[in-house]
Amino acid sequence: MTNTTNASREVLIKATGLRKSYEDFVAVNGIDFEVFKGESFGFLGPNGAGKSTTMRIIAATLTRSGGELTILGKDPQSNGPEIKAHLGVVPQADNLDNALTVEENLYIYGRYFGLPKNFIREKIEELLDFAQLMDKRSVKVEALSGGMKRRLTIARALVSEPEILMLDEPTTGLDPQARHILWDRLFRLKEQGVTLLITTHYMDEAEQLCDRIMVMDKGSIMAEDSPAGLIKKYSTREVLEVRFGSDRNYVVAPQLEVMADRIEVLPDRILLYAENGEALLHEMNEKGLHPVTSLVRRSSLEDVFLRLTGRTLVE
Amino acid sequence: MAYKPRQGSLKIVDVAQISRVGALSVTEARLRIMWKFAWSVGVTAALNPTLYMLSVGIGVGKLINAHSGSVDGVKYLTFLAPALLATAAIQNSMDEVVFPVLEGFKWTKSFFAINSTPVSARQIADGVLFAAILRTAFSVTIYGVVIYLFGGFTSGRGWVAIPLALFAGAAFGAFIMGIAVAAKNDDTFFMLLGRFVMMPLFLFSGTFYQLTTMPIFLRWIGWLSPLWHTTELGRYLTYGHHLSLAMVCVHVGYLIAMFGFGLRYAHQQFEKRLSK
Structure with missing residues (x-):
């Protein structure tokens, strides 16, 4: 721009x-x-x-x-x-x-x-x-x-x-x-x-x-x-993606909701939106929540779209 | 040498000029594609009439001439020549509009690419038809030369059957082009066209004998057929086959109407399909 x-x-x-x-x-x-x-x-x-x-x-x-x-x-x-x-x-x-x-x-x-x-x-x-x-x-x-x-x-x-x-x-x-x-x-x-x-x-x-x-x-x-403006407006700086297993994702979601700015529970994973993903992961571990896999990444337009429509772009 | 827009389309594209001659760019593209098949176009153009002359014109003609002396007052080959020219013209123009239309709308969808340029839907139709007419002109001229070499033109007016056949090809091509746009299934379309249009036209349009020889309940096929109207006019012009002035007007009017309505229908179909 x-x-x-x-x-x-x-x-x-x-x-x-x-x-x-x-x-x-x-x-x-x-x-x-x-x-x-x-x-x-x-x-x-x-x-x-x-x-x-x-x-x-x-x-x-x-x-x-x-x-x-x-x-x-x-x-x-x-x-x-x-x-x-x-x-x-x-x-x-x-x-x-x-x-x-x-x-x-x-x-x-x-x-x-x-x-x-x-x-x-x-x-x-x-x-x-x-x-x-x-x-x-x-x-x-x-x-x-x-x-x-x-x-x-x-x-x-x-x-x-x-x-x-x-x-x-x-x-x-x-x-x-x-x-x-x-x-x-x-x-x-x-x-x-x-x-x-x-x-x-x-x-x-x-x-x-x-x-x-x-x-x-x-x-x-x-x-x-x-792109940067959209991400800034509709998402956080970082996203923590965690997987607890498809059966447990929905069970642990209420506990995670209070820890992140916003969460999205998808069938295969949970997305936690926060300014500092690593700190959030650390906090989760301290509270005894240990995901099977975890990944900290920067927010993308996919997250913007999810926020705006409640759906992923490629479904 | 990297791509560098130096002037921009606002300076280099002349829309007014395209609105006048845009169809010619489509014709140019069609001729380029035909050129790829020049060898087969040339061989077909020469071989088809030669084989027809040998088998039907000379073979069957000898039998008929020996039996009755002549048909319609002339030798069989002379009687047959205008009909064969008209058939060749109709077949050629049909091929040259049906295949490009199916290709342009269904197979490669190249007409949609042209539709993104200033060339209009009507101009695409006109360009395809004009290319088909040029190809048909080439084929019927070769056909005419072969007929001449076999002695089929007994009067100096025999050549008149060539432009007449060409006009019939243009009229039929325009009409079929509009129908081809609406074809949903290629295989069914070709089957229907071959079995229920071309074959009856060829057999029941007074090609090999006069239509009056047929029982009355089959003559309507001839009356509807551009082939019969062209053949009657061709025989009238080339060797003086008897036609009343009224019938001359009917035949000429039929071909003009087919061309006019056919082209209008094709324009409508092209516009409809390209704006969907």
Whole structure:
């Protein structure tokens, strides 16, 4: 987060009372938010929270049911192509052209933006380098690994030098190594001042990549702040995780409640929120409570989400 | 060379230009994909008509010519040529819209990627159809050359059947494209299309004999078929098959209507599917 105040920053996306409802359910329930130029803004929430629906409304591929929305000062409902011209969209599932090579996928996508052939050819060199796919340029997409396809989809979205890059669950389904490579690439974009809009249900991803996070659940906003701000506001500095065995967790919980700022009893473990986890563990031992396992860690967004919704992010 | 946005999309993307010619970028992409299969496209385009000419045109034709001397006043190959061209055009354009539509909406979902760009849903449909028309133009031209080499065009007007067949291909392609968007199950769709659309059209549209030869209760298949309307017009234009002015108008009107309504339906289906 920069030191610049929000009031002086250029607003690229502004939503007021944004709503999307279908016949039998409400996917997005009147949410308000602003995204500023050059920031990395994340929608964090479990599957079905309304993150992807919100992204599709912003991307001008889904019409909203109510509320106001402007992107670069225009309403996507009435200016679809004008908005799409300045967005780079990375969908949840890679929708690349399997019959074409890596290079050709970048080329034809550039053509959809009406870009001149010479410009695209130059841009392809940059993007292949960025996506670490130089040696795969002539390989058909179907032969690429999941991580490579993901990087190519991101590179493809950058061919038109978009004002806003939208990434829907960018690392879902990738192995840890592929995730870290991707995070590194997205960090580089952030450094170059590209505005990023990310949906994720991975708290570590949100913490790593986002300047500001909007926590969503069941179509509504639960909280919005920087990762550190959210943790400070909704959790303690440390968390003590203890396991007494699935039968005993609920039995000992009342005794622990008085010792910590707050506790959460999960089926497999108990979370005790405190400023000093080690001191709390020591106190427990002194009172004759000896957990089978114990772990002291710093609070995370998972704890924030648990506090806000009473549920874990990935259930 | 690292990625570096130098100008930004606000400067380099011309939305007004895309609104005019965006469909051509989709056509360009389709042609690129077709080029990957150029060898098979070329061989099919040349081999199919050659085999037809040898078996039906010459083989069956010899039998018919020996038996009755001619059909509709001309030799059998001349009678058959407009129908074969129309069939080839319809089959080609159908293949070139159905497979991309299923691929774009179901298999790779690449149409959803294009829908994230300034290219509109209608332009995607137009681009796919135009690419199908280009591929069909290539195939029916080759077909026309083979027919010519086998002596199927007895008058100087024989070539007129080529653009006519192409228009029939475009009309049928537009219509089938809209239907393919709504296909829920690929296998069932292909089975239904092959068995209950293409095969009856091919057999009951006056392709190998005049429709009037058929019993009246089967002729309706021909009346509904773009193949029959195209074949009748083709025979009229190439060797002077008798048609009243009213029937000429009916045939032309049918094909224009099929193209117009087909394209409109395809546009609606593309827009509906891409905004779900």
